[in-house]
Amino acid sequence: MESIFANSKNVFLDTVNAKDYIQLDRVSAIYKSLKDSIAKPLKMVLLFGKPGTGKSMFLSKLYDDLAQECNIYLYETPILDETEFYKVLAQDIFNIQYNDTLNLTQFMKIVKERAVEEVPIVLLDEAQLYSEVLMEKIRLLSDTRCIKFVITLHKTEKEDLIAKEHFQTRIWETFELENASKAELKIYIQKKLMKANCFDTANMFHTKTVNKIYKLTQGNYRDTNKLLYTLFDIYHTYEKNTHFPLSTTHIPNKFIEMAAIHTGLINA
Amino acid sequence: MLNIHDLEKRWRRYKIKSFLPYVIVSIVLFAIVPAVYYFYTTNTKAVPQKKPTAAKKTVPKPMLPPKNKPAAVKAKPAAIQPEPMAVQPKPIAVQPKPVTVQPKTVVIKKTKETSFQTLKPSMNFMKNIQHEVRQPQCRYKKTKQKQFKERKVTEAVQDISVESPAIKKEKKINITIQRKETQNDIYEIIKRFKKSRNPALSLFVAKKYYELGNYKQAYNYALITNQINSNIEASWIVFAKSLMQLHQKNKAIHTLQEYIKVSHSSNAEILLNEIKSGKFK
Numbered sequence A: 001m002e003s004i005f006a007n008s009k010n011v012f013l014d015t016v017n018a019k020d021y022i023q024l025d026r027v028s029a030i031y032k033s034l035k036d037s038i039a040k041p042l043k044m045v046l047l048f049g050k051p052g053t054g055k056s057m058f059l060s061k062l063y064d065d066l067a068q069e070c071n072i073y074l075y076e077t078p079i080l081d082e083t084e085f086y087k088v089l090a091q092d093i094f095n096i097q098y099n100d101t102l103n104l105t106q107f108m109k110i111v112k113e114r115a116v117e118e119v120p121i122v123l124l125d126e127a128q129l130y131s132e133v134l135m136e137k138i139r140l141l142s143d144t145r146c147i148k149f150v151i152t153l154h155k156t157e158k159e160d161l162i163a164k165e166h167f168q169t170r171i172w173e174t175f176e177l178e179n180a181s182k183a184e185l186k187i188y189i190q191k192k193l194m195k196a197n198c199f200d201t202a203n204m205f206h207t208k209t210v211n212k213i214y215k216l217t218q219g220n221y222r223d224t225n226k227l228l229y230t231l232f233d234i235y236h237t238y239e240k241n242t243h244f245p246l247s248t249t250h251i252p253n254k255f256i257e258m259a260a261i262h263t264g265l266i267n268a
Numbered sequence B: 001m002l003n004i005h006d007l008e009k010r011w012r013r014y015k016i017k018s019f020l021p022y023v024i025v026s027i028v029l030f031a032i033v034p035a036v037y038y039f040y041t042t043n044t045k046a047v048p049q050k051k052p053t054a055a056k057k058t059v060p061k062p063m064l065p066p067k068n069k070p071a072a073v074k075a076k077p078a079a080i081q082p083e084p085m086a087v088q089p090k091p092i093a094v095q096p097k098p099v100t101v102q103p104k105t106v107v108i109k110k111t112k113e114t115s116f117q118t119l120k121p122s123m124n125f126m127k128n129i130q131h132e133v134r135q136p137q138c139r140y141k142k143t144k145q146k147q148f149k150e151r152k153v154t155e156a157v158q159d160i161s162v163e164s165p166a167i168k169k170e171k172k173i174n175i176t177i178q179r180k181e182t183q184n185d186i187y188e189i190i191k192r193f194k195k196s197r198n199p200a201l202s203l204f205v206a207k208k209y210y211e212l213g214n215y216k217q218a219y220n221y222a223l224i225t226n227q228i229n230s231n232i233e234a235s236w237i238v239f240a241k242s243l244m245q246l247h248q249k250n251k252a253i254h255t256l257q258e259y260i261k262v263s264h265s266s267n268a269e270i271l272l273n274e275i276k277s278g279k280f281k
């Protein structure tokens, strides 16, 4: 027999998969305007936010949604080397294989020659890892309006501002993702569990419990995932070791605190 | 696997720790209340004698034998009382830490940015993050508001323009917080690197460590990066620079020469010349 706690635990594995995307009002609103802005003749779209606010999830969802109708490419890990970067794009977008080195001028020529009506969209995750030089070249590329870049940055607030300023001189649009509010966190947790048919455990998250979790994670999705993964791990361990059944009406604070200690959200 | 017994033990310790302040406070309260009551009653009884010391003298009088003894005992903890009082605020202060510190950094950073931006128009977002230049606040506000009128960031920026004089005072705190943040950033990235073995991450770490002056670690991570991908110029450069900082000039020169042979990297050559001519600081 399968354990409901083991199933619930796996719901909170920290993975990014468009199929697991959960609609939350605010997130959906941003998602919609992001989608709209892609249709606009903007050169670049910048998506930023602290780690764990769902940027990669967003890109993955965007990719999944548009892959059918658009010319869209997703790069989850940055391609550091400049030549390699152009080569990969040339290969993926224009189906041109290059063996020698490829520089910006050459690549730009290809881009312009091959320009099609439907502008290819390139999604770059973790763009804060690209070098300043390459970033500048990506900007130049997007100025041609023959390729549209959507990039995500995760940095401290300070660096975010610089990054925004970085794009100020161009026509760009920024979207900021934030941690969930208490209400959103509740919806997030419950929807996530219900999606996996874990209705019993979804019902365990009363407002009070969610507030307790919020206090620990500030609504950060990644931290919440980690905490809840451990929480259900604790449940699962108790389930295996004890003979009397565990209550599924509410979650004792003890379990949440133990999970928080284990994940380092509480120092003890 | 989860070690539930160990976790329970840690949880119990944590519980005791977090209850300690309350226990101390209640002990103190229990001590204060009777003491105050005692002083109050003896003072009012001995109206002509103003000082409590004088009041104490009245205590041994055989007048109130039953009240007398326990009151004297309780008076003792009252004398100790300032000590636990001084201890108690500490553990309490520990808890709100993550909550209170963060908004502060946000506010400070934003002002710094916005009040420093005009001189340099763009770029520098990897390296020169720390010392940027001035830019009129309104420009940022406008674009921002256009996009998201309801965003918090704009509010924060507006707040700042009012509060700006207060910010100078807090600059020092700001610096240490930032340092910690970069440290935490690094740890976060190292964690991700360990999972993905992505050289972009290790190179990032190497550069950050170099900026922080931790040349040993900068060297280590540049080395790791080179092992994963030996074609990253920036990594070789950090590697050689770190060697220089670790007083390994010969090794640095040798490394650069070898790398230049393979890559013909002009940046590496520039660095090599700097090192050879002693211009490298």
Ligand SMILES: Nc1ncnc2c1ncn2[C@@H]1O[C@H](COP(=O)(O)OP(=O)(O)O)[C@@H](O)[C@H]1O
Residues within 6 Å of the ligand: A013, A014, A015, A016, A017, A020, A021, A022, A023, A024, A027, A049, A050, A051, A052, A053, A054, A055, A056, A057, A058, A154, A221, A222, A225
């Ligand atoms: N809208 C969402 N629906 C479902 N899961 C989400 C959503 N937003 C974030 N998550 C989850 O939160 C975690 C962190 O999100 P991620 O996109 O990796 O953050 P970031 O890229 O900003 O660091 C991921 O495991 C992801 O599954």
Ligand SMILES: [Mg+2]
Residues within 6 Å of the ligand: A055, A056, A057, A125, A126
């Ligand atoms: Mg991400």
